[in-house]
Amino acid sequence: MRYSSQVKPISYLKAHAAEVLSHLADRREPLVITQNGEAKAVLQDVTSYEQTQETLALLKILALGQQDIDAGRVKPISDVVGRLRAKRTSV
Template identity: 75%
Template sequence: MRYASQVKPISYLKANAAEVLAHITELREPLVITQNGEAKAVLLDVASFDETQETLALLKILALGTQDVAAGKVKPVADVVTRLRAKHPSAR
């Protein structure tokens, strides 16, 4: 997804910081900040940042699991269930 319409120079951010923060919080869209005509930073609301971090963490877990499968570090589910039941016989 591109955010070409959400680009502002750093001078705009300096002059309108409170308005910019209210805008990105309300719309939950990132804002690209430029300096000397070049993109330098992305500003986004905290909720969006948190969601992005959670998504990245889940993707990392998925990638690690895929690596384990590729490396043959897997066990049949029946073996795992048998082992867990042996460890916790009252949990049946």
């Protein structure tokens, strides 16, 4: 996606806030807000934001898992399954 078509000055946002919010919800494309010709903020709809946060959380989990593998902090699956079965039968 090219953000250059989704750039508006802050004055546009002030004058057309309801329209901007509707556009964000309909198109689900972020909008870059400029101030004095410089990009200052990015607006996006809530659904897209939540999806982005979920994706980042999953990527963090994957990265942490990879760090554990790289550091040798792993156990064979048979050991883990055995421990889980032992806990289940002791309860």
